[in-house]
Amino acid sequence: xxxxxxxxxxxxxxxxxxxxxxxxxxxxxxxxxxxxxxxxxxxxxxxxxxxxxxxxxxxxxxxxxxxxxxxxxxxxxxxxxxxxxxxxxxxxxxxxxxxxxxxxxxxxxxxxxxxxxxxxxxxxxxxxxxxxxxxxxxxxxxxxxxxxxxxxxxxxxxxxxxxxxxxxxxxxxxxxxxxxxxxxxxxxxxxxxxxxxxxxxxxxxxxxxxxxxxxxxxxxxxxxxxxxxxxxxxxxxxxxxxxxxxxxxxxxxxxxxxxxxxxxxxxxxxxxxxxxxxxxxxxxxxxxxxxxxxxxxxxxxxxxxxxxxxxxxxxxxxxxxxxxxxxxxxxxxxxxxxxxxxxxxxxxxxxxxxxxxxxxxxxxxxxxxxxxxxxxxxxxxxxxxxxxxxxx
Numbered sequence: 001x002x003x004x005x006x007x008x009x010x011x012x013x014x015x016x017x018x019x020x021x022x023x024x025x026x027x028x029x030x031x032x033x034x035x036x037x038x039x040x041x042x043x044x045x046x047x048x049x050x051x052x053x054x055x056x057x058x059x060x061x062x063x064x065x066x067x068x069x070x071x072x073x074x075x076x077x078x079x080x081x082x083x084x085x086x087x088x089x090x091x092x093x094x095x096x097x098x099x100x101x102x103x104x105x106x107x108x109x110x111x112x113x114x115x116x117x118x119x120x121x122x123x124x125x126x127x128x129x130x131x132x133x134x135x136x137x138x139x140x141x142x143x144x145x146x147x148x149x150x151x152x153x154x155x156x157x158x159x160x161x162x163x164x165x166x167x168x169x170x171x172x173x174x175x176x177x178x179x180x181x182x183x184x185x186x187x188x189x190x191x192x193x194x195x196x197x198x199x200x201x202x203x204x205x206x207x208x209x210x211x212x213x214x215x216x217x218x219x220x221x222x223x224x225x226x227x228x229x230x231x232x233x234x235x236x237x238x239x240x241x242x243x244x245x246x247x248x249x250x251x252x253x254x255x256x257x258x259x260x261x262x263x264x265x266x267x268x269x270x271x272x273x274x275x276x277x278x279x280x281x282x283x284x285x286x287x288x289x290x291x292x293x294x295x296x297x298x299x300x301x302x303x304x305x306x307x308x309x310x311x312x313x314x315x316x317x318x319x320x321x322x323x324x325x326x327x328x329x330x331x332x333x334x335x336x337x338x339x340x341x342x343x344x345x346x347x348x349x350x351x352x353x354x355x356x357x358x359x360x361x362x363x364x365x366x367x368x369x370x371x372x373x374x375x376x377x378x379x380x381x382x383x384x385x386x387x388x389x390x391x392x
Contacts, residue, residue, distance in 0.1 A: 046064065047067040051068055052069030052073065052128075052151070053065075053147070054150065055146070058142065061082055062080050062081055062083050063082075065081055072151075085105075086098070090122070106143050115132040117151075128153060129156070130149070130151075134146060135147060166339065177214050180206060184204075236388070237275075239275045241319060245288075249262045249288075260298075261297075263299070264303075266302075266303045270304075270317055271316065271317060273383060273385060279359045282356075283359050286353065286356050287379050289352075290352070290377075294323075295323025297325065297374060298323070300374075302318075304320075306382050309365055309366045316382050318380060318381070319381055320379070322377065322378040324372070324374035324376045326376070327372065328371075333370070337369075339354045360383070368381075
């Protein structure tokens with residue numbers, strides 16, 4: 001990185017202008033040509049950085065101020081270049097103390113080479129993550145450059161809020177079933193002889209249902225962890241999508257739902273499908289349960305061939321689950337697959353559709369939401385054939 005001593009208003013780099021070439025010199029022919037040398041390439045690369053970069057020379061004056069630094073600090077590079085570092089980048093710690101006089105990069109301990117990342121405040125109270133590097137020509141020598149990296153904290157705050165919401169949701173969802181389990185078991189242990197067999201059975205069935213609820217919640221948390229970390233395993237094998245949907249419909253009919261509430265339509269011929277049957281069951285279970293619980297009228301499931309979402313494949317399998325209820329408001333559709341979204345106040349963790357999207361995408365598929373012809377919600381996911389290489 002070349003650092004000069006003169007200032008050029010409006011530029012991102014401060015350097016001496018090249019000397020004029022003598023008349024007739026070959027350099028004279030290129031003197032007016034655009035500068036495409038290493039320094040200009042370096043400027044472009046610095047402006048492509050996602051984090052703010054501010055560099056001060058040995059005199060403490062700013063010689064580089066990239067585009068991200070402009071965005072984060074709301075200061076134009078032309079206004080910052082050539083200014084003292086503490087004026088171009090006035091930072092305070094969370095206790096209101098000015099950071100540059102406090103750390104004194106040019107006059108402090110000669111053995112220091114950096115400042116670790118910390119939260120600091122810009123004028124106006126905006127919080128940023130700041131780290132600094134002190135560049136010395138030799139150990140314990142004078143500081144030649146101070147390189148400052150700025151990072152917006154909004155992304156980190158969103159992550160922290162998401163984690164806090166997850167913890168709060170988990171705590172709330174666990175408290176209710178565990179309170180029930182504790183209450184019924186304590187009552188049975190203390191007054192076993194006073195209850196009839198029917199009363200004991202009712203209590204034990206309630207404990208069993210609440211234990212299942214806790215197990216489902218823990219399974220959802222594990223799925224979220226694997227999805228977020230990219231460790232969701234897909235064990236592919238042949239899947240009969242029509243038979244899988246039929247099993248879910250039969251389970252609902254056996255549980256008391258009228259058989260005529262479900263309409264299954266399969267367009268033949270369907271391409272062979274290789275997927276993880278357990279995870280596909282999880283996707284179908286969530287989508288059909290949402291249609292039954294939150295929708296109205298007939299729940300229609302269409303299974304059709306479709307264009308494959310994977311490059312190099314012609315066809316895939318598409319499944320559409322729709323109902324005839326009120327549907328999802330247009331303004332909420334872009335949030336349906338986010339964590340904690342709930343379409344109604346009928347309970348649930350709000351994690352199911354987030355997990356569904358993660359499972360579909362882990363298979364190389366896509367999922368969308370829209371409005372059904374009957375006015376309700378319509379969820380459609382498409383999976384590639386994904387046959388093993390030895391079969392193709």
